[in-house]
Every structure is written in structure tokens, then in C-alpha cells.
Amino acid sequence: MSAPGRVYLVGAGPGDIDLLTGRAYKAVVEAEVILYDRLIPPGLIDHAHPDAELIYVGKEGRGPSMPQAEIDRLLVEHGRAGKRVVRLKGGDPFVFGRGGEEALLLREAGIPFEVVPGITSGIAAPAYAGIPVTHRDRASAVALITGHEDPAKPESAIDWPALAAFPGTLVFYMGIGQLPRIAERLIAAGRDADEPAAVIERGTLPDQRTVVATLSTIAERAAAEGFRPPSITLVGSVAALREEGVRWFEERPLAGRSVAVTRARAQASGLATRLRALGAVALETPAIKIVPVDVGVALDPSGYDLVCLTSPNGVRLLFERLAAGGRDARALAGATVAAIGPGTARALREHGVVADVVPERFVAESLVEALAGVPVRRALVARARVARDVLPDALRARGAEVDVVELYETVAEQLDAGERAAAGAADYVTFTSSSTVRFFLDALGGADAISPRTRLVSIGPVTSATLREHGLEPHVEASEHDVDGVVAALLADAAS
Incomplete structure (x- = not known):
């Protein structure tokens, strides 16, 4: 029997991939097996190793989902097979993520594990909505509460009178479907019906939406505007700070576009x-997709007094071809190097080459004009397979010998x-x-x-x-x- 692997219980954060921790990213790219939930940042799974086994175990609200028992079985099976396993969850694995249950399971099975915390949506979504969950003058405490308890429980484990009397901010996870009942129970237990409340849908994502109302009206307002999971509900005086000037997310110049x-x-x-x-x-x-041409074939630019690059892709592939022949930027020594546009010039600088000619307008015609006073006997134009012939034709018209090297082609x-x-x-x-x-x-x-x-x-x-x-x-x-x-x-x- 092989030695057990290691399981990483990883929090992927609230949704914005830029909020992913460095440790979480490292775990994802190095994983051999990833069991991932629905609410992870879009595109994160694309960073997994090409050979990694990806297993979707996401849970849909009111919809089909993989039973937790099956998830547990997969964690143990792959862990015992000696694999590096990532259990990838939205938010933080120990905040309503069943991470504690899975950690106990792994300990019992004798499988080493590690916990990688993530930014939890109950803090991040309000922050993106312009609502600090604590404030020195308004809330010195915050309570995180699940709005969707285990339906198998004989009765609610939530102490509604205690929550109603809690001297701070209440943050409910996964509670949009139960929002009318949550508001009703809090008010019945003594919470002020006129206290500010907010619902944040798809927190930290570009299409995030927020509605602010009172505790007695928040459920009606959220329903009228079609708010759906995933959403965070917040109750507390801090919700009013959004309208008092703390909001920022929606004020960015391309917000909602x-x-x-x-x-x-x-x-x-x-x-x-x-x-x-x-x-x-x-x-x-x-x-489009960039497909290199003649990969691994060496390229010798010596003997040219002018080398022209027309795109950053061309620069990258030129240096790959130079490397194939054991060469580097020194192979361009003695030649005038011309680039169409600052992006191409920037790509050259990354390889230690400062372009001698960069036209003011970033089209071939302008490069022809910029080269008018540059003596050219023999020129190399490195470009895409299908491209306009303005530049090589103009150089040939001046009597120069021109070699066009096709470094890549653009395909659908x-x-x-x-x-x-x-x-x-x-x-x-x-x-x-x-x-x-x-x-x-x-x-x-x-x-x-x-x-x-x-x-x-x-x-x-x-x-x-x-x-x-x-x-x-x-x-x-x-x-x-x-x-x-x-x-x-x-x-x-x-x-x-």
C-alpha cells in the first residue's frame, strides 16, 4: 500500500480571483487532484496543472449536488493513493464550509492534511459594497450566522432572542431564501424593525449588486429586485455607511459595463x-489563437543592418528562435532595430534590447516614414504569416534586400x-x-x-x-x- 498523500482544505476566497491568497494559488497549481465547489473564482481552475484530475463536487442551492458522504469518500480514496489533493471551497473552509468535518474525517483516516484559509464572503462582500462590518462608533462586534441550517436538525440551533440583543452587526450566509423568516424572527425577538439592513448579491464580482433598506422591508426590496444566491445579508447600523459615502465599488469608471x-x-x-x-x-x-511557425528552428539575424518587429508575439517568438540556436540579444548587435508601437518596443526591452526606431503612429506606413533617413542594405522583417506587405515592399523599393521571416500564424x-x-x-x-x-x-x-x-x-x-x-x-x-x-x-x- 502506498504512503498516504496530503489533502489541502483550501479557501478560494469570495469570488474576485485577485483576492485569492498566494498559498491557495500554489496549492491549486501543484495539485494532482482537485475537488472543487461551484462558488470559486471564475477561471481559477484553468490554472491547474494540465494533468491534474478535476472533480466537480459543487452544491447547488435547491438543486442537485454531490452528497457529502461521496465527497468524503473521494478525499480518503485519493489521499490514500498518495496523491496531492486539493479540496477547493469558496470563501474560507472553516466558515460554513464543512472544513472542520472534513479535517476530522482525514485525521481519523490517517491522512495528513493542511488548511489554507481564505477571505470569507461575510467580510469581503460588505467591504466591496461600502459597508464595514465593524465601526468604532457603530459596531464593536460582528456575528457570522448561517441562514441555511441543516434541515435534518429537529429544531433551529439559532438563539433568536440572543441575536436580536447582540450589540453589533449580524451577517447571514446563504440566507436569501429564508430572508422573510430571518427578518420576522429578529423583529419578533426584539430587534429594531427600522434598523438598516443590506443584501449583497455576487459579492466582489463585477456584477455585484447591493440593496439597502430597513430590517422590516429588506426582504420585500430584495425580492422586488430579483436578488438570488449567492447573497450575503447584513443587519446593523453600519449598513447606512454605504449611502453616507463609503461606497466605492460601483463608482469605478467602467462599473457594470x-x-x-x-x-x-x-x-x-x-x-x-x-x-x-x-x-x-x-x-x-x-x-484568435497564435500558433508558432517552425518551432525549434534556429534563426541567425547576423548580417542584417535593419531588423523590424511588428508585434509583441513576434518579439517573443524571435527570441525563442534565437535560443534554439544558442543565441540571445547579442545576435542583434550592430543592426538598427525597429518596432511598430510601444507594446512591441516594451517586449524588446524585456529581452534587453532598446528599439532604435518607434514611429509616432503605430502602423506600417509610419514605420516606413520613420526609416526614411536610415541607410538600409539588407533587412529582416519578422512578422505573422499573413500580414500586409507595406513595409517589405517599401524597403525593396529603396533597393534593399529584404527577407521576411514568418514566426507565427493567427488561426481561429x-x-x-x-x-x-x-x-x-x-x-x-x-x-x-x-x-x-x-x-x-x-x-x-x-x-x-x-x-x-x-x-x-x-x-x-x-x-x-x-x-x-x-x-x-x-x-x-x-x-x-x-x-x-x-x-x-x-x-x-x-x-x-
Whole structure:
């Protein structure tokens, strides 16, 4: 029999992936088996090792779920098999997460375990709603209460008179379905019916919603506005602080706006993260995929007096090809290095190369103009397989010998029905290249699949021209033709 493995009872936090702890992330990426719940941050499971066994054990309110006994069996089975197992839970495993029960089970089975705490939603959701659960003048204590007790219990374990008399903030988890009863029991036990109360739905996520009312009216208000699980209910005078100026989450510049990001998956997450930090619901709908060409084939740039790079992808793959031949940035010594745009120049700097020429406008025509005074005898243009020939044609017209090296090709990325529907109905769709336009429209089945109210954001004139070729007029065009320019243009349009 193999030696037992180790089980990690991991709290994934309240929903915003940026609130995940470093220890929790490390456990996820190193796990061999992950048993994960429904309420974990979107996209977190994508960081698991490709060979990890992923087992969904999520529990749906009022819906089907895996019995706890089966979850227990799986934890013991994989732990005894010597695996590194992560039991991944929303929030904190020891705050209404049954982590204590699972820890006792593992101890009894002789399986080593470790607890990785997470930020609990009862604290985080109110904070994102602008409600501190404690305040020196209003609440010196906070009570965390489950609003959904075990139905097998013969009677409630909650002491309603004690809660009604509690001198501080009450935070109920999983209680939206029981909210009328909770309010009724508290008021009947002596809690002030006019005390402020709040319900926070999908706390810390971009589409978080909050409603504030009194204890006697909060259930009616939440029902009228269609609040659903997962929601946190808070009762206490601190709830009034939201309207007194502590609210901040909804005041971010893109709060509540949905933005579809059509970049390649490896690049989309960076832009999506920036948009989420500004309050947007960022929809990662990558229409393209970057596929390297001639992987592992060495590239020798010596002998060229001009080397042109047209994208950050090109820079990354150029250096991979250099490395395949045992070379590094020194192979570019003696050549004039030109980059289209600051993003490409930034990628070069990450490899220790400062671009000699970066045009003011980030299109091939501007690079041709910028190179007008640069002597060119022999040039290397490293780019995508399908690209405009403006630059190599202009250099050849000057009498230069030009070699075009195709480092990668852009191909279609498949989108599922849900991704297509969400992107077509988004408030904004961002396009960072002509290929994102073509492949995105192909994935959606044509321009008619985009809502008339959706605003189209283009990175620059070439991408805008491609949109027009497909019968679409860009509503927003970045003046700086890079991702920073796209974000700036989007912010300006949202504020107008």
C-alpha cells in the first residue's frame, strides 16, 4: 500500500480571483487532484496543472449536488493513493464550509492534511459594497450566522432572542431564501424593525449588486429586485455607511459595463484583468489563437543592418528562435532595430534590447516614414504569416534586400454558444487587430449577431478599415494604437 498523500482544505476566497491568497494559488497549481465547489473564482481552475484530475463536487442551492458522504469518500480514496489533493471551497473552509468535518474525517483516516484559509464572503462582500462590518462608533462586534441550517436538525440551533440583543452587526450566509423568516424572527425577538439592513448579491464580482433598506422591508426590496444566491445579508447600523459615502465599488469608471475581449487567450487575460480593475465585466472571448511557425528552428539575424518587429508575439517568438540556436540579444548587435508601437518596443526591452526606431503612429506606413533617413542594405522583417506587405515592399523599393521571416500564424479559436451570446450582447467589443475582427465575426456567424447597442472599439486605423470591410463602423478608435490606447479610449467613451 502506498504512503498516504496530503489533502489541502483550501479557501478560494469570495469570488474576485485577485483576492485569492498566494498559498491557495500554489496549492491549486501543484495539485494532482482537485475537488472543487461551484462558488470559486471564475477561471481559477484553468490554472491547474494540465494533468491534474478535476472533480466537480459543487452544491447547488435547491438543486442537485454531490452528497457529502461521496465527497468524503473521494478525499480518503485519493489521499490514500498518495496523491496531492486539493479540496477547493469558496470563501474560507472553516466558515460554513464543512472544513472542520472534513479535517476530522482525514485525521481519523490517517491522512495528513493542511488548511489554507481564505477571505470569507461575510467580510469581503460588505467591504466591496461600502459597508464595514465593524465601526468604532457603530459596531464593536460582528456575528457570522448561517441562514441555511441543516434541515435534518429537529429544531433551529439559532438563539433568536440572543441575536436580536447582540450589540453589533449580524451577517447571514446563504440566507436569501429564508430572508422573510430571518427578518420576522429578529423583529419578533426584539430587534429594531427600522434598523438598516443590506443584501449583497455576487459579492466582489463585477456584477455585484447591493440593496439597502430597513430590517422590516429588506426582504420585500430584495425580492422586488430579483436578488438570488449567492447573497450575503447584513443587519446593523453600519449598513447606512454605504449611502453616507463609503461606497466605492460601483463608482469605478467602467462599473457594470460588459466588455468582450477578442485577443488571443494568452494575451486576453492581461487586458481583462485591467478592465475588471476598472469595474468592467470582462468577457474573455478569444477569437484568435497564435500558433508558432517552425518551432525549434534556429534563426541567425547576423548580417542584417535593419531588423523590424511588428508585434509583441513576434518579439517573443524571435527570441525563442534565437535560443534554439544558442543565441540571445547579442545576435542583434550592430543592426538598427525597429518596432511598430510601444507594446512591441516594451517586449524588446524585456529581452534587453532598446528599439532604435518607434514611429509616432503605430502602423506600417509610419514605420516606413520613420526609416526614411536610415541607410538600409539588407533587412529582416519578422512578422505573422499573413500580414500586409507595406513595409517589405517599401524597403525593396529603396533597393534593399529584404527577407521576411514568418514566426507565427493567427488561426481561429473556437467559442462556445455561451461565449458567443455574451459577446454579441456586450456593451463593448474590443478589437486589437484585423484578425480579431475577421475571426470574431466568423465565430459569431456574421455582423448581425452583434447587438445594435454594442459599441465597437478599434485599436487603430488598419483594424477600423477591416471593420468597415465587414459593414461595421467603429464607435471608438484608439489614438495610441496599443492596449493602453484601447483602455484609454474605452474610458473616454464610457465617461462621455
